[in-house]
Amino acid sequence: MSDPIAYVRERQRESLAELIDFLRIPSISTQPEQQAETAAAAQWLADKMKQAGLENVEIIPTPHHPLVYADWLHAGDAPTVLIYGHYDVQPAEPLDLWESPPFEPTVRDDYLYARGSSDDKGQVYIHVKAVEAILKCYGRLPVNVKFIVEGEEEIGGESLSHFIPQNKAKLAADVALVSDTAMVSAQQPAIVYGLRGLCYAFIDITGPKRDLHSGSFGGGINNPLNVLAHIIAKLKDEDGRILIPGFYDEVRPLTGQERHILAQFPLDEAAWLAETGAPEPWGEPEFTLVERLGARPTLDVHGIIGGYTGAGAKTVLPSKVHAKVSMRLVPDQDPEEIGRLLKAYIAELAPPSVTVEVTVGHGAPASITDFNIPAMQAAAQAYATAFGQEPVFMREGGSIPVVSAFQSDLGVETVLMGFGLPSDQIHAPNERFYLPNFYRGIETSIHFLQNLG
Numbered sequence: 001m002s003d004p005i006a007y008v009r010e011r012q013r014e015s016l017a018e019l020i021d022f023l024r025i026p027s028i029s030t031q032p033e034q035q036a037e038t039a040a041a042a043q044w045l046a047d048k049m050k051q052a053g054l055e056n057v058e059i060i061p062t063p064h065h066p067l068v069y070a071d072w073l074h075a076g077d078a079p080t081v082l083i084y085g086h087y088d089v090q091p092a093e094p095l096d097l098w099e100s101p102p103f104e105p106t107v108r109d110d111y112l113y114a115r116g117s118s119d120d121k122g123q124v125y126i127h128v129k130a131v132e133a134i135l136k137c138y139g140r141l142p143v144n145v146k147f148i149v150e151g152e153e154e155i156g157g158e159s160l161s162h163f164i165p166q167n168k169a170k171l172a173a174d175v176a177l178v179s180d181t182a183m184v185s186a187q188q189p190a191i192v193y194g195l196r197g198l199c200y201a202f203i204d205i206t207g208p209k210r211d212l213h214s215g216s217f218g219g220g221i222n223n224p225l226n227v228l229a230h231i232i233a234k235l236k237d238e239d240g241r242i243l244i245p246g247f248y249d250e251v252r253p254l255t256g257q258e259r260h261i262l263a264q265f266p267l268d269e270a271a272w273l274a275e276t277g278a279p280e281p282w283g284e285p286e287f288t289l290v291e292r293l294g295a296r297p298t299l300d301v302h303g304i305i306g307g308y309t310g311a312g313a314k315t316v317l318p319s320k321v322h323a324k325v326s327m328r329l330v331p332d333q334d335p336e337e338i339g340r341l342l343k344a345y346i347a348e349l350a351p352p353s354v355t356v357e358v359t360v361g362h363g364a365p366a367s368i369t370d371f372n373i374p375a376m377q378a379a380a381q382a383y384a385t386a387f388g389q390e391p392v393f394m395r396e397g398g399s400i401p402v403v404s405a406f407q408s409d410l411g412v413e414t415v416l417m418g419f420g421l422p423s424d425q426i427h428a429p430n431e432r433f434y435l436p437n438f439y440r441g442i443e444t445s446i447h448f449l450q451n452l453g
C-alpha cells in the first residue's frame, strides 16, 4: 500500500472532479431561494466524509442552515484536532462579469474558476482528502479528528455560535485547524494569527409616505436620500478616521513590538496596488498600509438603495432609502457595544423631518492567536515540507467569526492554515483557486496531522 502522499498524488484528477461537483451546488447562504441548494451542499459533503472513512457523520439541523459534523476518535492519547470550514458561499452577482458561469466550474491555466472555489469549498475539502488518504493507506489516523463545517459563515455564523457553547464536550479539542485564508503568494505560505471582527448594520430612512414629485414638493419635504448622504458623510472623515463617539475607546493599542513585526511583513505594495486597480493606497496617515489592512478598525458602506436607479432621468423624492454598512473591528472592541454606539450616533444625526432606523445585524469579535503553541510548529513544518518554504505569521483584515468562539467557549486556539492567494477574487466575479495549492494543501494537511501525532 502506498503512503498517503503518493496516494493523493496518484488521485489528483479524481480530487479535482469531486471538488468540481461540490462547486456546482449554489449554496448561497444569504439568499432565501437557495435554501434547498445550501442543504444539498451539506449533504454532498456529509456523503464524501463517509466515503473518506470518517465516522459519526451527522447533518445537524439548525434554525437556518445545517451543520455537518464527523469524527475519527481512535488515536487514544494523541491530540484532538477540530477542523472547521464553511460550505456556504457569497452571492455571485454581478453575473455578467464572470468569464465562465459561477456555478459551472471551469479550469483555465492552473486555476479553477467558480464561486466558493477558494472561499471556502476548495479549502475545506483539502482536509477531507487528507484524512481519507491517511485512513485508506494506514487504516488509522495519527491524531483524533473532529470536523465541524457550517453553512452560515458568510452571514455571520449565528447558528454555530449557539451550537458551540451547548456542545462543548462534543467539540472538545486540543487545537482547531481552519483553512479559509490566503497565503502571501504562491511561493510564500502564511499562518494568520489575527483576524478582524465585524459589526454589520442596516440604515433605513423613510421620508414621505410615497414617492413625491420633486418639483411640487422639493424644498418643502426633506429628501431621505439627501439625509442618508449626510449621515454617511459624518461616519468617517476623509482620512479614514471613524467619527462615531467612543468607537476607539476599547481599541487595544499596537505595541512597539507588534508594529515592528508588522513592518517586517513582505507586502509588495506596487503589486498589491496593481491587483486592486485603484490609483493609490489610502487610509489613516499615522498607520502603515499593513497596519491599516489588518490591525486597525474600519467602516465601509456596501450598498445604497433608493430613488430612481433605472436608465435615464426621473425627478422624484423617494419615500424610502436604505444603506448597508459594516465596521471591521480589532481587539478589544465588542461588536454589540459598537452596534449600540452606531445607533446612538445616528439617532443624534437624524433630523426630525424623516424617520431613521438602524438595525444591527451579525457581528463577531476580532481574534488574536497565541502562536507559541505546538500546533503552530507542526503547521510551519508541514508548510515547509509541502511548499519548500517556511510560512510567515500575519494578521488578516477579514473575519472568521468562529475563531473567537473557539477561544472563548472552548478554550481552543486555531491554526489558520490558508491555501488561497490574494488574487483569488473571493466574494467577487471570477473567484478562482490555484490548483497547485489545492494539491499541495492536501499534502500540507497530511504532514500537519502526522507532525502533530
Ligand code: BES
Binding pocket: 119, 120, 153, 154, 155, 156, 157, 180, 181, 182, 198, 362, 363, 364, 396, 397, 398, 399, 400, 401
Ligand atoms: N474567507 C473569508 C475570510 C477572509 C477574507 C480570509 C479575506 C482571508 C482574506 C470568510 O469567508 C469571509 O469572507 N468572512 C466574512 C465574515 C463576515 C460576514 C462575518 C467577511 O470577512 O466578510
Ligand code: ZN
Binding pocket: 086, 119, 120, 153, 180
Ligand atoms: Zn470564507
